Amino acid sequence: MKVLRVIGSILLFVVSFVFAIFFLMGLFIPDFEGVWIAGIFTVVFFISGMFVKGKSKRKIENDKHKDELKERGVLASSKLHHVEGLPLAEKTLCSVHVTHDTLIVEGGGTTFELKSSQIRAAEVKTDAEIANIVHSSAVKGIAGGLLFGPIGLVVGARATNKKQTTYTYYLIINFVNANGDLTAIMFDGGNTPFSSQRISNKLHPILKQNPKATVQL
CATH class of the missing domain: 1.10.287 (Helix Hairpins)
Incomplete structure (x- = not known):
């Protein structure tokens, strides 16, 4: 060719x-x-x-x-904009890669690696869905199905207050950090779900192989 x-x-x-x-x-x-x-x-x-x-x-x-x-053993890659969770400015364009055992994020001249064994969830949600989760959590006084950082909560609040004509798709990754705390990374995938789903779809079968974790309350 x-x-x-x-x-x-x-x-x-x-x-x-x-x-x-x-x-x-x-x-x-x-x-x-x-x-x-x-x-x-x-x-x-x-x-x-x-x-x-x-x-x-x-x-x-x-x-x-x-x-x-x-x-490098990369199974899937996408270009996504950082929202929160990493020491990067909001809207920094990142290259996100999935390997058999690692999530790699390249952005702002820095490479971040997260072992798949640390990841607890990888979901794609629209801003409207995030708004519903945040609203439901506030009404019921319980945590939602996903952990959102401060900016993630702001995303949900914005979606609640606007007339929904188009959706923005976000990739939310919940993981256990080096201190043993459950935290979140969020990426903006734009107005189509494909870039975000490319990453989540490859992570899901890997996460199913992770051992069940017990959290002491």
Whole structure:
């Protein structure tokens, strides 16, 4: 496929060069017909050649990146914006990777690793669903099904107070930190669930293999 793209871009450049010759000839030869058509085709084929060439380079880079991830044992990757839970600014774009035993987050020039044995839950919820959980917890005076940090509670409050026309999807990860405390990391996946679900779907079967934890109250 890569060879075909290279050959295609070369042919497009050659055709563009031929039309460029006709265009230049038309500028100096009186009554030369089709000079502007030749000029248009010169531009069209040249741009097409650049597009095919550029696409080929992007594909090479993407394939190289996929090979690197495969060598690292990465099962799934997504680009998500950090909301809270890590020492990163809100809305920092992060690369989130799932391996057989680790959740890796790369963002802000730092790599964070979380062992899957520490993770207790990985769920994708809309801002409206978060609002319902927060509201239900407040009404019943009990904790909701997921642990949210302070900003997560703010997300729920915002959704409660707005007229819902579109949803924002969040990936919420509950885990036990180094101090033995249950805490949360939250990522913003945008207006579609696919990026967040790509991570949660790979984590779920791994989490099922984790031993059941007992928390002393």
